[in-house]
Amino acid sequence: MIKMIALDLDNTLLNRDKVISHFNEKILRQLHRNGIRIVLCTGRPLKAVEQYIDQLGLNTDFDFTITFNGALVLNNATKKILFKHTLAKEDFRSLYQFAKNRALALGILDFKRVYPIIGLKEAHFNQHLRDVLQFVPTSFDDLKDIGYSKALMPDNDPKKLDDVQQNLPEDIKNRYHVVRSQPHLMEYLAPKMDKAVGLAELLKHLHLNFDQLMAFGDAENDAGMIKKAEKGIAMANAQPEIKSIADDQTLTNDEDGVGVYLKHYFNL
Template identity: 45%
Template sequence: MIALDLDNTLLNSEKKISETNTKALKQLHKQGKAIVLCTGRPINAIWDWLTQLGLMDENDYSVNFNGSLVIHNVDKKPLMSDGMKRDHFAYLHEFCAAHQYPLDILDFNGVYPINDLPLSGYEKRLGGNMHFLHIPFAKMPDASYSKAVICTDPGVLDQIVANMPEQLTKEFHIVRSQPMILEFLKPGIDKGSALDVLLKHFGWTRDNLMTFGDAQNDLEMLASAGVGVAMANGTAEAKRTANRETDLDNNHDGVADFLTSYFVKEE
């Protein structure tokens, strides 16, 4: 199983999967490797990339919302979903209101930008194929939610991380997925735990797993894989956690370069 983060890993700076990366992954998929995209986005927001890579066979799955959902690509049926109720976010909302931070809360279909707080940059950054419903926190429906996001200036996020209230660290698994995005997940939920569910489904172990990532939200899957590969452009923390590193960055087909070298040597 080859599991890949998207932003700054498989995607280049233009948010595209290059032809070189596409060709390498399609070839490995054809040879029987399971190719799994692991992302903070819902499946509708990655549909074009799944189609581009041809990941529409009966045994093709994706990890969404940074591990809250494992989904069957073809029919979009969940293999696993693990969310939180609205009340779980009450103190986080109070914290954001007190400091005038933006907040977006995601269920398993779309995004709720909380409009009794300052406007977030999340919708502008992610955009296409995602449903956004601007709503006050008090009027959010009684549903199951995958995560919350504070999307704002990196300097502001630095301050939030440095002064994070202890209550929030107890209530959430908090990860910095991008310089401008701080995510609040259910404790115990991450990409690594989601991949464990998928490995068990196939009757495989972590020794059968290769992962690619670049950032804090990839650490668990980098640490748990038999072959955990940090991108050349990845954070120092990602590189310390992984046991391998690409020679090239995400803008120069680092994934394809590593895969070609690894499997040629393996053969």
């Protein structure tokens, strides 16, 4: 029996205008009232998710959000951290050298700031990050040895990242979990870190398991939760690899795919 629904945001729950439609909101609010856990599960930081938490009414002591692709799990009401996984500065040294050798942009994130690395290609990060995270351009040598969440490698030309992804050295592949969260953005996470890791911690906390989970997604950073959920649902606009591992498929994010599927599945 499904007791939790994990939802990716960009290109899944959100339409092309980065909005949760009235229909999707209505369905999710109804399920939430019926006792189903609704968990937003995203690569974004919490501040970039709060408006959607408020819209869906997911702000009780019983509601949680998974951010930074699984590395941070928080209670929505208290902001108390349930789970947090960090990386050290030295964990990024080989990636920094790789970006320097290939003339690539690189930004390293803690949980509140983005540190675009000075001396590399100028970074063009997603505009929504600028509204919620402080940008602190820093040289790699001047980075403090604090806990970091991940690194981002953006490029306005997706074909450039296609080439990077296809030709990653083995040491980079082995040192990071590399995912393409959007066509113009590659993310470097801790090894084996993904949304399923954060979900595992949350499910354990709530005395639930993956057999009680339904997950919706569209991109590489959704693969872990799509595979492990009892019902992994791919959007019609999902990457082919995600469709191939999903249990089922729904309409696109611009056609209320999440709400349409849930209405039918739960006989609402």
